[in-house]
Amino acid sequence: MSTQQQFETVIVGAGQAGLAAGYHLKKRGRPFLILDANERIGDTWRNRWDSLRLFTPAKYDRLPGMRFRARRWSFPTKDEMADYLEGYAARFDLPVRTGVTVDRISRNGERYVVETSEGTFEADNLVVASGAHRLPKVPRFARELDSRIVQMHSSEYRNPAQLRDGGVLVVGLGNSGAEIAFELSRTHTTLVAGKAGGEIPVRHGGIAARFVLPVIRFLGYHVLTKGTPIGRKVGPKLAAKATPLIRVKSQDLAAAGIERVARVAGVREGRPLLEDGRVLDVSNVIWCTGFRDDFSWIEVPAFDHDGAPRHERGIASVPGLYFVGLIFQYAVSSDVLPGVGRDAEYVAKHIVRLGARTRGAASGGAAGLTPRELEVMQLVAAGKSNRDIAAALSISENTVARHVQNILTKLEVPSRTAATAFAFQHELV
Numbered sequence: 168m169s170t171q172q173q174f175e176t177v178i179v180g181a182g183q184a185g186l187a188a189g190y191h192l193k194k195r196g197r198p199f200l201i202l203d204a205n206e207r208i209g210d211t212w213r214n215r216w217d218s219l220r221l222f223t224p225a226k227y228d229r230l231p232g233m234r235f236r237a238r239r240w241s242f243p244t245k246d247e248m249a250d251y252l253e254g255y256a257a258r259f260d261l262p263v264r265t266g267v268t269v270d271r272i273s274r275n276g277e278r279y280v281v282e283t284s285e286g287t288f289e290a291d292n293l294v295v296a297s298g299a300h301r302l303p304k305v306p307r308f309a310r311e312l313d314s315r316i317v318q319m320h321s322s323e324y325r326n327p328a329q330l331r332d333g334g335v336l337v338v339g340l341g342n343s344g345a346e347i348a349f350e351l352s353r354t355h356t357t358l359v360a361g362k363a364g365g366e367i368p369v370r371h372g373g374i375a376a377r378f379v380l381p382v383i384r385f386l387g388y389h390v391l392t393k394g395t396p397i398g399r400k401v402g403p404k405l406a407a408k409a410t411p412l413i414r415v416k417s418q419d420l421a422a423a424g425i426e427r428v429a430r431v432a433g434v435r436e437g438r439p440l441l442e443d444g445r446v447l448d449v450s451n452v453i454w455c456t457g458f459r460d461d462f463s464w465i466e467v468p469a470f471d472h473d474g475a476p477r478h479e480r481g482i483a484s485v486p487g488l489y490f491v492g493l494i495f496q497y498a499v500s501s502d503v504l505p506g507v508g509r510d511a512e513y514v515a516k517h518i519v520r521l522g523a524r525t526r527g528a529a530s531g532g533a534a535g536l537t538p539r540e541l542e543v544m545q546l547v548a549a550g551k552s553n554r555d556i557a558a559a560l561s562i563s564e565n566t567v568a569r570h571v572q573n574i575l576t577k578l579e580v581p582s583r584t585a586a587t588a589f590a591f592q593h594e595l596v
């Protein structure tokens with residue numbers, strides 16, 4: 168089917184990030200459409216393993232505007248979370264089209280062209296909320312495992328019934344690895360390969376957690392952000408590391424009789440080979456080796472050499488493109504429920520402001536700045552040099568200088584400082 172529909176803003180993804188962005192746009196009266204590949208809102212959570220409960224308490228699992236109906240310090244099941252998201256979209260009447268996969272995004276002049284399984288859409292703004300945990304990461308040598316070994320990524324694991332009789336090797340000791348290994352130890356001889364990236368020093372769910380979780384939340388939300396020196400120093404390191412074990416810890420694994428083994432180095436004669444040279448005779452392997460981003464479907468020059476988005480707090484270097492839900496987008500909590508709402512609001516406000524100014528400019532308002540000049544003005548107001556602005560917008564320094572000159576002329580001010588003051592006074596930034 169091929170359709171061509173025009174929208175002010177298209178949001179890709181109706182998970183927590185996309186819905187929160189939708190909420191903030193709706194609150195500000197802006198039109199938009201959310202597209203999601205899943206058949207039902209919340210399916211990302213529904214499709215996680217059966218026994219999964221959230222690590223974050225209900226108190227912190229709410230999105231802006233709607234509380235999570237559960238005891239504040241209880242840990243909802245993954246299906247309760249999924250239903251909450253579905254209820255959230257219904258409560259605020261957010262326009263979501265499910266069962267629509269976005270295959271490609273490109274740019275046509277100032278607009279975004281969104282090619283999907285249900286036809287083509289066009290939008291002034293594009294919000295990518297497709298999830299930081301998108302593509303399963305599995306080592307290449309996994310395909311060399313003997314075909315009689317049942318293997319799957321943690322994203323495919325549901326319950327022990329999927330496994331064969333015999334031993335199971337869980338590869339990776341993040342929270343998924345620890346929880347899945349713990350569950351499997353009741354039915355299978357279980358080994359876990361890899362080292363944990365630390366653990367939270369109190370019992371999860373216990374009274375102590377009521378005092379510790381607020382502290383962790385405070386640090387992750389207010390302190391470890393791109394807005395603080397400590398956050399800029401520590402945040403990227405934390406984001407690159409595995410999350411510390413939260414609920415199932417090393418001593419729980421030991422008590423459950425789970426054997427800890429060295430990292431998996433490869434495959435020998437169809438069986439997992441460890442770094443210490445040991446070869447394991449197991450019937451099952453679960454790869455709890457994490458996820459990676461994939462933005463290859465967004466054909467817009469907004470990514471660095473590693474494919475990571477170039478952005479500031481979710482505002483991409485290319486005008487009109489936004490992200491919500493990235494790891495360390497602004498804070499250590501950006502990709503989880505307690506942090507995503509703030510980032511969504513920041514992005515929505517930018518869309519609204521820019522849209523208002525563009526509409527204003529079209530009718531002679533906003534001092535007549537063009538959308539590009541407004542982008543430049545924002546970066547000038549953020550204290551960026553012409554060189555930084557050129558890099559952020561992928562244009563030459565000469566072009567930046569020309570835009571700055573036009574801005575000064577249109578605003579009738581003598582300097583960048585005066586332009587910045589004007590911009591703040593007139594809410595141009």
Ligand SMILES: Cc1cc2nc3c(=O)[nH]c(=O)nc-3n(C[C@H](O)[C@H](O)[C@H](O)COP(=O)(O)OP(=O)(O)OC[C@H]3O[C@@H](n4cnc5c(N)ncnc54)[C@H](O)[C@@H]3O)c2cc1C
Pocket residue numbers: 179180181182183184185202203204205209210211212215220221222223267268269270296297298299300343464491492502503504505
């Ligand atoms: C096992 C596990 C447990 C977690 N537990 C917690 C927890 O307890 N507390 C917490 O705060 N966080 C937790 N997280 C982290 C995070 O909150 C979740 O991963 C959450 O689902 C992220 O929400 P999101 O909206 O960013 O992305 P997602 O939930 O992944 O939603 C993205 C949506 O985008 C859609 N999409 C993607 N690409 C396309 C495309 N090309 N076209 C159309 N649609 C597309 C997908 O269908 C999906 O619905 C957990 C993560 C995992 C993996």
